[in-house]
Amino acid sequence: MKRKSFETDECPVARSLEAVGDAWSMLIVRQAFAGDRRFGEFQTSLGVAKNILTVRLRKLVALGVLEQVTPENGGAYHEYALTEKGRGLYLVLMAIRQWGEGCGGPADWVLVDRRDRKPVMPLAFYAHDGRELSVNDTELIPAEEVR
Amino acid sequence: MKRKSFETDECPVARSLEAVGDAWSMLIVRQAFAGDRRFGEFQTSLGVAKNILTVRLRKLVALGVLEQVTPENGGAYHEYALTEKGRGLYLVLMAIRQWGEGCGGPADWVLVDRRDRKPVMPLAFYAHDGRELSVNDTELIPAEEVR
DNA sequence: AAATTTGGTTGCAAGGTGCAACCGATGGCC
DNA sequence: GGCCATCGGTTGCACCTTGCAACCAAATTT
Numbered sequence: 001m002k003r004k005s006f007e008t009d010e011c012p013v014a015r016s017l018e019a020v021g022d023a024w025s026m027l028i029v030r031q032a033f034a035g036d037r038r039f040g041e042f043q044t045s046l047g048v049a050k051n052i053l054t055v056r057l058r059k060l061v062a063l064g065v066l067e068q069v070t071p072e073n074g075g076a077y078h079e080y081a082l083t084e085k086g087r088g089l090y091l092v093l094m095a096i097r098q099w100g101e102g103c104g105g106p107a108d109w110v111l112v113d114r115r116d117r118k119p120v121m122p123l124a125f126y127a128h129d130g131r132e133l134s135v136n137d138t139e140l141i142p143a144e145e146v147r
Numbered sequence: 148m149k150r151k152s153f154e155t156d157e158c159p160v161a162r163s164l165e166a167v168g169d170a171w172s173m174l175i176v177r178q179a180f181a182g183d184r185r186f187g188e189f190q191t192s193l194g195v196a197k198n199i200l201t202v203r204l205r206k207l208v209a210l211g212v213l214e215q216v217t218p219e220n221g222g223a224y225h226e227y228a229l230t231e232k233g234r235g236l237y238l239v240l241m242a243i244r245q246w247g248e249g250c251g252g253p254a255d256w257v258l259v260d261r262r263d264r265k266p267v268m269p270l271a272f273y274a275h276d277g278r279e280l281s282v283n284d285t286e287l288i289p290a291e292e293v294r
Numbered sequence: 295a296a297a298t299t300t301g302g303t304t305g306c307a308a309g310g311t312g313c314a315a316c317c318g319a320t321g322g323c324c
Numbered sequence: 325g326g327c328c329a330t331c332g333g334t335t336g337c338a339c340c341t342t343g344c345a346a347c348c349a350a351a352t353t354t
């Protein structure tokens with residue numbers, strides 16, 4: 001049967017998963033942040049089958065995560081670039097990366113502030129006074145209750 | 148053909164996607180945070196086919212995201228609970244949620260600090276002085292360069 | 295004890311995944 | 325301009341996964 005779609009789901013998590021709830025799509029986004037732009041670059045860096053890549057790229061373009069752009073060197077081959085929306089996935093990607101590093105081996109890479117080249121604060125929830133909050137310190141409540 | 152596995156991939160993102168790069172698995176985790184514990188709760192809250200749910204729950208247990216616990220009321224049916232590792236996915240889940248809300252409709256739910264019930268700082272990268280950093284303000288560099 | 299709920303398993307149809315072969319258009323080179 | 329390699333796919337095929345419904349044993353309720 002056709003895979004169930006979450007596009008119209010009420011929950012924003014489920015809707016997002018339409019774009020991101022697929023290993024190849026997320027890895028394509030990772031590579032886009034790493035600088036990949038052309039079909040062939042994605043193909044060799046990921047080792048994904050070309051037909052799969054075709055479908056995934058098209059889906060990401062349709063969802064507004066990537067867009068096809070014509071390269072400034074005037075070449076005829078178009079390239080794939082992250083849109084503003086796509087760049088918003090950086091946080092998701094880094095959250096996943098942090099989780100993957102958290103359990104197991106040492107962190108081989110560190111995210112630093114370009115200005116002073118010092119590591120950024122670990123990705124976490126922070127209260128207004130800067131305290132780091134754990135899961136249990138937070139609660140998800142309806143927006144109107146907090147006006 | 149069998150789906151490609153990322154379990155042994157070098158990149159922590161790819162390894163994480165073994166657990167999380169699947170829409171149902173992520174939604175199961177979402178429901179686990181929402182309080183679902185029993186097979187039937189997941190089944191009705193997600194509307195997922197039972198055979199699929201069986202496989203996903205087993206995988207999440209095998210990966211150490213969930214664990215089977217015997218309920219304190221002494222019932223014979225076991226329940227599924229998030230492990231410490233699984234609880235670490237909260238950040239990933241919230242990053243996905245924030246992204247999904249960011250593009251489009253209004254934010255219906257707000258994550259607040261339990262202590263003062265005020266919204267937490269938006270999920271983002273922060274420098275040590277508290278400045279919020281954009282994607283371009285940061286850089287991923289090898290760990291040894293920052294010692 | 296009988297009926298119901300729970301937590302699955304099984305069988306099936308249809309769609310998705312991965313691989314390799316093929317193909318037209320582009321670009322590089324002489 | 326002609327030749328050849330590369331690029332960006334498409335197609336066909338075998339196998340796997342997904343979703344649905346039917347079934348079932350053990351636990352729970354009545």
